[in-house]
Amino acid sequence: MLAGSRSSPQTRASSPPWFANYPEIDPQDNYSKGWPPQMLQFADEEIQRLVFLPKVSRRALDPVDVRLNLRAAFLGEGLLTSLVTDFLYTEFIEYEAHDLTSMRQALLATAVLSNLCQRVNLTAFLRNSPPERRPDDYALAQTFQSYIGGIYHDRGADGYQELRDWFYALIAPYAMICKNNYDQYVDAFQSASRDLDPRLAALRSPPSSTASSSAFGYPGSSTSRSSKMTSGSYGGYALDNPAHIARPGTAAPSLGRYATSGPSGLAPHAHRGVGDYIKELKEYCEKYHLPTPIYTDQDNGKNGDHIRWFSTVAIGGEVWGRSTDWAPTKKEAKAMASKVALNQLRGSRRQIG
Numbered sequence: 001m002l003a004g005s006r007s008s009p010q011t012r013a014s015s016p017p018w019f020a021n022y023p024e025i026d027p028q029d030n031y032s033k034g035w036p037p038q039m040l041q042f043a044d045e046e047i048q049r050l051v052f053l054p055k056v057s058r059r060a061l062d063p064v065d066v067r068l069n070l071r072a073a074f075l076g077e078g079l080l081t082s083l084v085t086d087f088l089y090t091e092f093i094e095y096e097a098h099d100l101t102s103m104r105q106a107l108l109a110t111a112v113l114s115n116l117c118q119r120v121n122l123t124a125f126l127r128n129s130p131p132e133r134r135p136d137d138y139a140l141a142q143t144f145q146s147y148i149g150g151i152y153h154d155r156g157a158d159g160y161q162e163l164r165d166w167f168y169a170l171i172a173p174y175a176m177i178c179k180n181n182y183d184q185y186v187d188a189f190q191s192a193s194r195d196l197d198p199r200l201a202a203l204r205s206p207p208s209s210t211a212s213s214s215a216f217g218y219p220g221s222s223t224s225r226s227s228k229m230t231s232g233s234y235g236g237y238a239l240d241n242p243a244h245i246a247r248p249g250t251a252a253p254s255l256g257r258y259a260t261s262g263p264s265g266l267a268p269h270a271h272r273g274v275g276d277y278i279k280e281l282k283e284y285c286e287k288y289h290l291p292t293p294i295y296t297d298q299d300n301g302k303n304g305d306h307i308r309w310f311s312t313v314a315i316g317g318e319v320w321g322r323s324t325d326w327a328p329t330k331k332e333a334k335a336m337a338s339k340v341a342l343n344q345l346r347g348s349r350r351q352i353g
Helices: 045-051 063-091 097-107 110-119 137-155 157-194 198-204 274-287 330-348
Strands: 294-299 309-315 318-322
Touching: 045 063, 045 137, 063 097, 063 137, 063 157, 097 157, 110 137, 110 157, 137 157, 157 330, 274 330, 294 330, 309 330, 318 330
Parallel strands: none
Antiparallel strands: 294 309, 309 318
């Protein structure tokens, strides 16, 4: 994996999480048409009963029911970790592993899981809770975990794809807000680092070198769009010439390997072929009356099976996306650049003149 230009703080186990000072992640219902998706239904009513076992009740609960409910929550907790990881890995291809780990921590926080539980109206099934003792965030988060575990248990491994597609559609706006918060957090840290003793700042910030000819900064980097991108963005490989990062074993795998497959219709971002990201960027620009994306492609100078492609995409004369690595085809290089650009545009909501 390529080293990123982002320098983020190392938090101690005893310190508050990075997202503690940001408002609770709470997307608006009008994020997109058809959002939030309707909850997935249970085929087995007994599993549904166990999943929605009241967390607060006037009467003692059957210990066997409690045990099965906690097992469902245990399964759901593991599945949610996997689902969030899958989403972040697939969608935010321009981020490094430590960045994705930090964002995953925020998306699995109790407050977010509680919000998800309420967003798809799972609380309507907690009918036995006394009104004066409404479930708190922890109880609602555990209900959501139990629900995810119960759906998987109810449908089995064959139903995982539908669960993944449904969750993909549900978590998307939360993930975008989380990404924007994380970008601000890293920017604030890097600004603070620059105010330190220069010798310390040099140790904590990426090395600078010859600037590229294109003004483009990745999310969360201290590089603004009006400044120049340094070679630190690709671990010491200058980006004025993409050939500088051509090294053995770095050709990007086909995006189709990570794409969702199988029928669902629940997740508008799922089931993508390589060309879908290119098409989606074009449609996004048309929707918001932005200039048509212009791609610049460069090969690595080789022929036949050894040729690899690198692409940048500009909108209104400004570069918004670059391939995150060399790709075996020109179309895949454009798709990677398009995906980065889409993340940038959706995060900033800027209108380009």
